[in-house]
Amino acid sequence: MKAAERCFGGMKGREPGTKIGKPSKEDTVAQLPDGMKITWLGHATFIVQGPDGKRYLIDPFVDSNPACPGDLKDVGKLDAILVTHGHADHIADLVPIAKKTGAPVLCIVEIGAWLAGQGVDNVIAMNKGGSAQIAGITVHMTQAIHSGGINLGDEIIYGGEPSGLVLEFSNGFKLYHAGDTAVFGDMALIAKLLAPDWAMLPIGDFYTMGPRSAAEAIRLLGVKTVIPMHYGTFPVLSGTPEQLADEAADVSGLEIVAIGPGDSIG
Numbered sequence: 001m002k003a004a005e006r007c008f009g010g011m012k013g014r015e016p017g018t019k020i021g022k023p024s025k026e027d028t029v030a031q032l033p034d035g036m037k038i039t040w041l042g043h044a045t046f047i048v049q050g051p052d053g054k055r056y057l058i059d060p061f062v063d064s065n066p067a068c069p070g071d072l073k074d075v076g077k078l079d080a081i082l083v084t085h086g087h088a089d090h091i092a093d094l095v096p097i098a099k100k101t102g103a104p105v106l107c108i109v110e111i112g113a114w115l116a117g118q119g120v121d122n123v124i125a126m127n128k129g130g131s132a133q134i135a136g137i138t139v140h141m142t143q144a145i146h147s148g149g150i151n152l153g154d155e156i157i158y159g160g161e162p163s164g165l166v167l168e169f170s171n172g173f174k175l176y177h178a179g180d181t182a183v184f185g186d187m188a189l190i191a192k193l194l195a196p197d198w199a200m201l202p203i204g205d206f207y208t209m210g211p212r213s214a215a216e217a218i219r220l221l222g223v224k225t226v227i228p229m230h231y232g233t234f235p236v237l238s239g240t241p242e243q244l245a246d247e248a249a250d251v252s253g254l255e256i257v258a259i260g261p262g263d264s265i266g
């Protein structure tokens with residue numbers, strides 16, 4: 001099987017013979033547990049539905065997200081909002097969505113302090129290495145190698161360090177959202193301590209790892225199912241799922257689930 005044949009769905013310029021379509025029971029082994037669903041709003045923004053139907057929004061970049069389809073700009077009812085770091089392309093809509101939905105927000109302590117000043121009080125403000133319960137899941141906050149300011153017009157204020165998040169559901173399924181990050185050797189510790197089942201990894205390059213580094217992240221994490229993110233939103237984010245498939249061609253059993261913005265799995 002050629003590397004590109006491990007990519008599914010939503011990809012432009014796919015090679016002849018590439019498997020097309022969203023993962024289903026017929027065409028792939030990559031299956032979410034019953035009742036779960038992942039919808040990509042483009043960039044690093046996802047709505048994840050747990051096995052009990054609860055809905056979790058990760059990194060609310062919606063209204064001004066050029067990749068987010070119009071019919072998903074109203075995110076609907078939410079049970080929690082999870083934030084990796086304070087850059088505008090991850091929290092641009094955090095305050096209005098938190099106020100509109102009333103959903104609790106999980107984030108690092110400095111963003112939590114800033115949110116209190118914005119009138120958002122339903123916040124779990126934690127730090128890396130810790131775990132917290134929110135809306136029926138356990139969230140583990142992990143390392144990420146990146147920066148973490150909050151953009152306020154022309155000003156940038158300190159927003160704490162960037163993080164990654166491992167969502168642990170009641171059925172035992174664990175989903176790693178790496179946030180914005182370079183590859184780092186301690187991804188092996190995330191594998192050892194948390195053993196995520198699936199990973200959402202940035203591949204766009206420039207602000208985060210590109211495909212070559214993301215392939216090394218896959219090896220360190222030991223994951224076999226990967227959803228690429230943080231690519232294609234802007235021209236500078238040039239990494240592609242096809243490049244990731246080529247770079248990770250040595251990883252046996254790997255499935256790169258390259259859905260398009262607005263698409264869902266599960």
Ligand code: NI
Binds near residue numbers: 085087207
């Ligand atoms: Ni960032």
Ligand code: MN
Binds near residue numbers: 044089180230
């Ligand atoms: Mn970003």
